[in-house]
Amino acid sequence: MPPLIELIHIRREFDGGRIVALDDLSLEIERGNSLSIIGPSGSGKSTLLNLMCGLDRPSHGVVRFDGNDVRTRAGWAHIRARRVGIVFQSFCLISTLNARENVEVAMMGQIAGSANRRKRAMDLLERMGLANRIGLRPAELSGGERQRVAIARALANGPDVLVADEPTGSLDQKSSRAIMAILAELQQTIELTLVLVTHDQSVAACCRRQIELIDGRIVGDAIRQPGYKMPAREVTAPARLP
Amino acid sequence: MNPLTLPLRNLLGQPIRSALTILGIAVAIGGFIALKGLTLGVEDAFSQGLGEPGADLVVSQRGAFSLINSSVPDSLGPTISAVNGVDVVSGALLNITAADNNANIVIAAWPMNSTFWRGVPLTSGRIPSGDHVWETVLGESIANALNKHVGDEIELQYQPYRIVGIAAFATVLNQNMALVPLAGLQQLLAREGTVTLYQVGLKRPFNAERMAAIREAISQAMPDFLVTTTEEFTHDIRLFRIIQAFAWTVSVVVLVMALLAVANTLLMAVNERTHEFGILAAIGWTPARTLGLILLEGLVISALGGVFGIGLGIVIMKLVSMTHIASGLLEPHLTSALAVQALVSVFAIGPLGALYPAWRAIRLTPAEALRRL
Numbered sequence: 001m002p003p004l005i006e007l008i009h010i011r012r013e014f015d016g017g018r019i020v021a022l023d024d025l026s027l028e029i030e031r032g033n034s035l036s037i038i039g040p041s042g043s044g045k046s047t048l049l050n051l052m053c054g055l056d057r058p059s060h061g062v063v064r065f066d067g068n069d070v071r072t073r074a075g076w077a078h079i080r081a082r083r084v085g086i087v088f089q090s091f092c093l094i095s096t097l098n099a100r101e102n103v104e105v106a107m108m109g110q111i112a113g114s115a116n117r118r119k120r121a122m123d124l125l126e127r128m129g130l131a132n133r134i135g136l137r138p139a140e141l142s143g144g145e146r147q148r149v150a151i152a153r154a155l156a157n158g159p160d161v162l163v164a165d166e167p168t169g170s171l172d173q174k175s176s177r178a179i180m181a182i183l184a185e186l187q188q189t190i191e192l193t194l195v196l197v198t199h200d201q202s203v204a205a206c207c208r209r210q211i212e213l214i215d216g217r218i219v220g221d222a223i224r225q226p227g228y229k230m231p232a233r234e235v236t237a238p239a240r241l242p
Numbered sequence: 243m244n245p246l247t248l249p250l251r252n253l254l255g256q257p258i259r260s261a262l263t264i265l266g267i268a269v270a271i272g273g274f275i276a277l278k279g280l281t282l283g284v285e286d287a288f289s290q291g292l293g294e295p296g297a298d299l300v301v302s303q304r305g306a307f308s309l310i311n312s313s314v315p316d317s318l319g320p321t322i323s324a325v326n327g328v329d330v331v332s333g334a335l336l337n338i339t340a341a342d343n344n345a346n347i348v349i350a351a352w353p354m355n356s357t358f359w360r361g362v363p364l365t366s367g368r369i370p371s372g373d374h375v376w377e378t379v380l381g382e383s384i385a386n387a388l389n390k391h392v393g394d395e396i397e398l399q400y401q402p403y404r405i406v407g408i409a410a411f412a413t414v415l416n417q418n419m420a421l422v423p424l425a426g427l428q429q430l431l432a433r434e435g436t437v438t439l440y441q442v443g444l445k446r447p448f449n450a451e452r453m454a455a456i457r458e459a460i461s462q463a464m465p466d467f468l469v470t471t472t473e474e475f476t477h478d479i480r481l482f483r484i485i486q487a488f489a490w491t492v493s494v495v496v497l498v499m500a501l502l503a504v505a506n507t508l509l510m511a512v513n514e515r516t517h518e519f520g521i522l523a524a525i526g527w528t529p530a531r532t533l534g535l536i537l538l539e540g541l542v543i544s545a546l547g548g549v550f551g552i553g554l555g556i557v558i559m560k561l562v563s564m565t566h567i568a569s570g571l572l573e574p575h576l577t578s579a580l581a582v583q584a585l586v587s588v589f590a591i592g593p594l595g596a597l598y599p600a601w602r603a604i605r606l607t608p609a610e611a612l613r614r615l
Contacts, residue, residue: 088524108245
């Protein structure tokens, strides 16, 4: 079985080649694994994350998802819709939609019937502890609540992998712990492949595998013992997810 | 949540901008409806008015520029009458002038021996006696508008006429018309020996085949003249065709303006929401789905504008037809075909105006779009 995500000799240049964000980077991400990508600002962490889920295109090299060399934007869109959930530091919720609709919008075209989409969105939000917040718009939610909505949205279509770019970067400590508890719960219960980009060592330490980037190159790749699962933190995790 | 939720929220997010764009489209569609409707109304009013006395066919000059330019010798009546199947024939001289130097009015003149005089639906007074050529029967609408009664005088073509009758015609044109004896009007217009056209009534009953045969027979008897139905006659008048072409041109201009308004609004919206399109791409929306979203927004804007525009067009037509100068000549005429044309325009304007903004929205990679906050 091929790796879930495979990056082969990736190079990503910007500004006509004057800036090299990633340089000859190769990486394989196995199913069910938890991987953290750490490194200082400007090391290429977010660029790497963008490339592994097709949000950006490499200048050179190949990105394979489940063994397939995906080259079209529509092809990547289909993969992101069904198999990749993405969580951003800035939440990236749509301001004109309420919490439930922000989750539902990810299911448009994937799950037939507005009633089905509505029910699944409400279930996900309820399990994120947001049952009484579903009608509120992002501006009316706290940072932690917004990130939980974003996680619910990322899970909407039952993805194989959850990719999170600094998921706790905009949150206070308490909210950060709650979010990490949710991610740990997901990894343990539904064996979701998890890729975290972070500069927070304590967050990175929750993952089985850690890679460190500096100047667009992998300078460290550490794997904990086989079968390692992310530790659930002291914050109570929400009820189990589907 | 349904496919319309996001487009509607986006439009409601900028209510003033959306309302102004919808208003712009409404004005454009309203202008289209009013221009087309009024020009069709003129044609329809003349067509129905010519047919009201019982005329089925019209004999006129070939290629006449306007209704009143047609010139046919007034000696052709017997030739037409001799055609088998023809029941009644009357020459008619038509002109449009100012009544009492005030409202526009159509003057129609028949010879006093015309059988059409007998069918005039008088509500008061009588038809001209024939002894006096400066007598007239007014349509009820124009009489009321000018506050004229039997016995009053009215100046037509700079000639005082005595009003001897008021008639309640069924058609708008004739309700706003002055019927006068032919001899007087020929003299006033210096058109002795000619009429504008011949109104020809056929023997009842007849069907389309019979009508075509009679029409052919008249054409053969008078090959230099044009024999048409009343509808064809007004439709073939070159002036009406020029008016229609003018209306089309102005309509196309205003519709293009509406299209640009949609494009401008959506371009602004797309520029402001680039980050949102990045989010949609990140959660798996394909470029085609995002394109569809923006086209749908354009369609919603133009559909709302179209609905208001059709209503506005009807109001404009009513208001114009009520003005003193247009009364009886310009009549509202909203046909289903015209409404369909307006709706087709609406359904073309929205998506067409949205195409370029939509392309702008999907040309960036999701990562680039997400960076544009």
